[in-house]
Amino acid sequence: MGLTIGVDIGGTKIAAGVVDEEGQILSMFKVPTPPTAEGIVDAIATAVSGASEGHRIEAVGIGAAGYVDDKRATVLFAPNINWRHEPLKDKVEQRVGLPVVVENDANAAAWGEYRFGAGQGHDDVICITLGTGLGGGIIIGNKLRRGRFGVAAEFGHIRVVPDGLLCGCGSQGCWEQYASGRALVRYAKQRANATPSSATILLSLGDGTVDGIEGKHISAAARQGDAVAIDSFRELARWAGAGLADLASLFDPSAFIVGGGVSDEGELVLDPIRKSFRRWLIGGEWRPHAQVLAAQLGGKAGLVGAADLARQG
Numbered sequence: 586m587g588l589t590i591g592v593d594i595g596g597t598k599i600a601a602g603v604v605d606e607e608g609q610i611l612s613m614f615k616v617p618t619p620p621t622a623e624g625i626v627d628a629i630a631t632a633v634s635g636a637s638e639g640h641r642i643e644a645v646g647i648g649a650a651g652y653v654d655d656k657r658a659t660v661l662f663a664p665n666i667n668w669r670h671e672p673l674k675d676k677v678e679q680r681v682g683l684p685v686v687v688e689n690d691a692n693a694a695a696w697g698e699y700r701f702g703a704g705q706g707h708d709d710v711i712c713i714t715l716g717t718g719l720g721g722g723i724i725i726g727n728k729l730r731r732g733r734f735g736v737a738a739e740f741g742h743i744r745v746v747p748d749g750l751l752c753g754c755g756s757q758g759c760w761e762q763y764a765s766g767r768a769l770v771r772y773a774k775q776r777a778n779a780t781p782s783s784a785t786i787l788l789s790l791g792d793g794t795v796d797g798i799e800g801k802h803i804s805a806a807a808r809q810g811d812a813v814a815i816d817s818f819r820e821l822a823r824w825a826g827a828g829l830a831d832l833a834s835l836f837d838p839s840a841f842i843v844g845g846g847v848s849d850e851g852e853l854v855l856d857p858i859r860k861s862f863r864r865w866l867i868g869g870e871w872r873p874h875a876q877v878l879a880a881q882l883g884g885k886a887g888l889v890g891a892a893d894l895a896r897q898g
């Protein structure tokens with residue numbers, strides 16, 4: 586099979602990209618994300634037809650944030666879009682006249698990294714995506730593992746603190762409340778509140794108040810040596826690494842790949858994640874250790890992965 590299209594449905598933009606067998610994006614077409622479920626189907630069709638211009642396309646893969654059924658056809662539930670048992674595959678196939686595969690966006694990103702990014706050469710890879718929340722993907726024995734009902738690898742909602750912080754999912758103490766971009770901002774605000782004298786750079790980047798602290802300020806301040814910003818990354822890394830040690834007990838992969846916006850900080854966050862991972866790994870001294878690697882494809886992983894999954898059919 587030759588060229589396929591991967592579609593990434595973001596909060597503000599829907600991107601369609603033509604992807605070749607080597608994972609290279611040959612052309613891209615973006616449209617704004619409409620507010621309604623029906624509008625999104627129209628927008629996907631527009632983006633696919635825009636990207637297809639001048640190419641012979643054989644299939645389309647769509648990465649969607651939500652629970653996708655085992656047939657990779659229906660979005661059972663999406664937290665940010667009003668999709669409840671949305672037959673996305675059928676609707677988009679009718680519009681674009683090509684075979685369509687729908688995949689959970691974190692699964693698609695994991696597959697992209699496994700095939701063309703940091704996971705190349707590994708047979709058993711676990712990916713976590715540290716974005717606003719925490720997403721995951723499981724590749725064991727060179728296969729994407731989706732579970733019986735298609736909804737495996739929701740690592741972000743493993744309960745790591747009994748009766749801990751309330752999560753958007755309705756549960757308490759979920760991992761993503763402690764290891765995610767949103768958690769990072771909370772750590773920075775708490776610390777800046779307690780010791781503003783250690784957060785002078787961080788506070789100078791926002792509007793000067795603790796409430797004005799945003800994720801981008803924490804990254805910039807950490808690079809300039811701000812103590813609170815660096816400590817906030819360490820706290821996030823402590824939780825992320827401890828969780829990876831638990832996932833090693835479950836899956837025993839040869840590599841963990843850490844992606845998402847937070848991982849753009851590279852060693853600033855990866856080094857403390859590795860330290861925490863080693864600290865909490867059971868039998869750590871006496872067993873082989875999985876590598877903890879930074880994702881390589883950035884924000885393109887989901888699009889490239891969805892296109893490749895469509896190619897595999």
Ligand SMILES: [Zn+2]
Binds near residue numbers: 741742752753757759
């Ligand atoms: Zn949760």
